[in-house]
Amino acid sequence: MLGLGLIGGSLLRALDRAGRPAFGWNRSAATVDAAAAAGHDADTDLSAVLARAAQQDALVVVATPTPIVGEILAQVARHAPGCALTDVVSVKQAVADAVAERGLSARYVGGHPMAGTSRSGWDATDPDLFVDAPWVVCADDDTDPMVWSTVADVALAVGARVVPVATEDHDPLVAAISHLPHLTAAVTATVGAGPGDLALRLAAGSFRDGTRVAGTAVDLQRAMIEANGPAVLTLLSEAIDRLTAARDELRDSGTVHTLVEDGHRARTRWDAMRGADPEPIVDVTVGSDGWAAELRRQAHLGRVWTGPGQTRRDSPG
Amino acid sequence: MLGLGLIGGSLLRALDRAGRPAFGWNRSAATVDAAAAAGHDADTDLSAVLARAAQQDALVVVATPTPIVGEILAQVARHAPGCALTDVVSVKQAVADAVAERGLSARYVGGHPMAGTSRSGWDATDPDLFVDAPWVVCADDDTDPMVWSTVADVALAVGARVVPVATEDHDPLVAAISHLPHLTAAVTATVGAGPGDLALRLAAGSFRDGTRVAGTAVDLQRAMIEANGPAVLTLLSEAIDRLTAARDELRDSGTVHTLVEDGHRARTRWDAMRGADPEPIVDVTVGSDGWAAELRRQAHLGRVWTGPGQTRRDSPG
Incomplete structure (x- = not known):
C-alpha cells in the first residue's frame, strides 16, 4: 500500500x-x-x-x-x-x-x-x-x-x-457523479455565503447537504478534478447550459419546472437503484x-x- | 394552524x-x-x-x-x-x-x-x-x-x-441559502444521471448529498422558488457566471482553484458558525x-x- x-x-x-x-x-x-x-x-x-x-x-x-x-x-x-x-x-x-x-x-x-x-x-x-x-x-x-x-x-x-x-468509460462517468458535484457544491456555498454572515446563520438543510463536499481539502479536490479536465469541461458546459435555460425559463415564463422535474426524476431513479441489492x-x-x-x-x-x-x-x- | x-x-x-x-x-x-x-x-x-x-x-x-x-x-x-x-x-x-x-x-x-x-x-x-x-x-x-x-x-x-x-431582506437571503441550492441540486442530479444507469450505480457520497433536496416534491420546490422569482434570477445569474469562469479557467489554465477555494472558504465559515451557540x-x-x-x-x-x-x-x- x-x-x-x-x-x-x-x-x-x-x-x-x-x-x-x-x-x-x-x-x-x-x-x-x-x-x-x-x-x-x-x-x-x-x-x-x-x-x-x-x-x-x-x-x-x-x-x-x-x-x-x-x-x-x-x-x-x-x-x-x-x-x-x-x-x-x-x-x-x-x-x-x-x-x-x-x-x-x-x-x-x-x-x-x-x-x-x-x-x-x-x-x-x-x-x-x-x-x-x-x-x-x-x-x-x-x-x-x-x-x-x-x-x-x-x-x-x-x-x-x-x-x-472500460478505462476510457471511467473518467466521464466519474466527472458526472463525483467531480461535477464538487464544483456545483462550491458554487452553492459561494453564492449562498454571498449576502454575508446573516445568510449563513439562516442556512439549514439544503445548504448543509448541498455544500458538504465543498469542505473537502482544496488540494484533494483540485487534484482529482484537474486530472480529469476534458471530461469535467464537457459536463461543466452542460451544467451551465441547463442553469442558463432554467434562468431564461424563470425570467420569461415565471417557472423552473423543467430543471426541477429533471432533477427530481434523476434523484428518484438513484433512490430506487440504491434500494435494491x-x-x-x-x-x-x-x-x-x-x-x-x-x-x-x-x-x-x-x-x-x-x-x-x-x-x-x-x-x- | x-x-x-x-x-x-x-x-x-x-x-x-x-x-x-x-x-x-x-x-x-x-x-x-x-x-x-x-x-x-x-x-x-x-x-x-x-x-x-x-x-x-x-x-x-x-x-x-x-x-x-x-x-x-x-x-x-x-x-x-x-x-x-x-x-x-x-x-x-x-x-x-x-x-x-x-x-x-x-x-x-x-x-x-x-x-x-x-x-x-x-x-x-x-x-x-x-x-x-x-x-x-x-x-x-x-x-x-x-x-x-x-x-x-x-x-x-x-x-x-x-x-x-426586515421583510425586504428576507427573500434575497433565502434565495441564496435555500432556493438556489434546490436548483444546483437539480442540475447536479440531471447532469450526473446523464451517462445512464451505470453512472447512477457508481454514484456515492458527493452525489447523494449534493442532490438530496432535488428529491423534494416538485410542486413544493416550484412553489417556493417561483414565488421568489426576482431574487432567484439574480442568484442564478451569479451561479452561471461563477461556473462559466471556472470552466474558462479550467480550459485555459488547467485549474479550478478559484471556485474550489471560494467554496471551501464559504463552507468552512458556515461550519465554524454552526458550532457556536x-x-x-x-x-x-x-x-x-x-x-x-x-x-x-x-x-x-x-x-x-x-x-x-x-x-x-x-x-x-
Whole structure:
C-alpha cells in the first residue's frame, strides 16, 4: 500500500482485519508511526517497501495523491517492475498513461473505490469505508486476467462491490457523479455565503447537504478534478447550459419546472437503484475468450462481480 | 394552524407537546383524521375553524402551500379579520403583499422557520423539527410589537431560535441559502444521471448529498422558488457566471482553484458558525422606540431573540 491517507490507510486497516497480509508505505513519519501504533506494518522507506513487495510478489497498490503518482510509478518501475499493480486514484486514463510511460502496463489493472468522506489523512481512515461501496476494476480487452482477479479479490475482501468498466468509460462517468458535484457544491456555498454572515446563520438543510463536499481539502479536490479536465469541461458546459435555460425559463415564463422535474426524476431513479441489492455477474470465467467485454456488458445491466463460480441459477448445466 | 403539512403539522404537534392550546385545519380529511387519531384538535371546515379563532382571539398561522395562500387569506379576512396573523411560507414579500391586499397588514407579522426535510405531508411531521432551527420573524419599522411578541413566543415555545429580519431582506437571503441550492441540486442530479444507469450505480457520497433536496416534491420546490422569482434570477445569474469562469479557467489554465477555494472558504465559515451557540439579543424592549431596527441590527451581529428580559451581562445597570 503506497500511501496511507483516507483510502490507502482504510484499505490497509480493512485488509489487516480481513486477515490478508498487507504492508504500507507513507512519506510522513507521523502517519507511519500512527499506523504502526495501531498494529499495522508500515514504513517510510519507499525503496525498501518496494523491494519487499518484489520479493513476495505482492500486489502493489498506488494510493497517493494524484500529483505524485508519476513519481511513485517511477520507483515501482525501478524496484518492483514485475509486481501486479493497481491504484485507487479517482481518474483512470491519466494513471494508465503514466503507467504506460514507465513500461508497467502489462501487469497493471486500474481501480477506483467509490468511497470517501470530506475528511482526509490517517485519522479519517475507517476499515468499514468500502463495505457495499462500488469499486471500479478496469476491464479492457488487453487486461491481464490474473491481475484483474487479484485486484477484484482485494476489493471483495474489504466488502466492496466490484464493477468492471472500460478505462476510457471511467473518467466521464466519474466527472458526472463525483467531480461535477464538487464544483456545483462550491458554487452553492459561494453564492449562498454571498449576502454575508446573516445568510449563513439562516442556512439549514439544503445548504448543509448541498455544500458538504465543498469542505473537502482544496488540494484533494483540485487534484482529482484537474486530472480529469476534458471530461469535467464537457459536463461543466452542460451544467451551465441547463442553469442558463432554467434562468431564461424563470425570467420569461415565471417557472423552473423543467430543471426541477429533471432533477427530481434523476434523484428518484438513484433512490430506487440504491434500494435494491445488485444482481451478481454470472457465467463468466475470467481469462476465457471475450471475458472482459462480457464483464463490461453485464456491469452495464447493473450487475456486480462477486467472485468466480457464479452461474445462472436457472442455467440448465 | 391553517394547513397540517410538514411545517404546520409539526408545529401543531410541537405546540401540543409544549402544552400550548392549538387547533388546526386541513383541506384533506385523511390528514385531519390522522391528526385527530394522534390526539390533536383538527377539522376540515375552514370557516368554522376561523370563527373559533376569532372567538378565542387566537393567533392564526398560515401554513398552506404558497399557491393557495391568497385564497386562505381571503377566508381569514372574512371570518377572523381581527386575529393576530402570521405564516410559515418560505417567501415573505409576496405574502406581505397578499396580506395587504386583504387589508390584514396591521395585525400581520411574517415568519419563516428554516427547517424542513425532503419529505412532506402529515406523515413527515416531527415535533422536534424546530429545535435549534432559525425562525425568521419579520421586524419592520411599522410592525405591531404585540403581534411580533406573540409570534416570537410561539417559535421559542417549540425550541426555535428567533431571528428578526426586515421583510425586504428576507427573500434575497433565502434565495441564496435555500432556493438556489434546490436548483444546483437539480442540475447536479440531471447532469450526473446523464451517462445512464451505470453512472447512477457508481454514484456515492458527493452525489447523494449534493442532490438530496432535488428529491423534494416538485410542486413544493416550484412553489417556493417561483414565488421568489426576482431574487432567484439574480442568484442564478451569479451561479452561471461563477461556473462559466471556472470552466474558462479550467480550459485555459488547467485549474479550478478559484471556485474550489471560494467554496471551501464559504463552507468552512458556515461550519465554524454552526458550532457556536448564538449570543442572545440584549437590552431591547419590544415596542419601545426603534425596537425593530435595534432587533435587526443585533441579528446582523449574529444574535438571536430569546425572549424579553435579556440584559447585557456586563451592563452597569
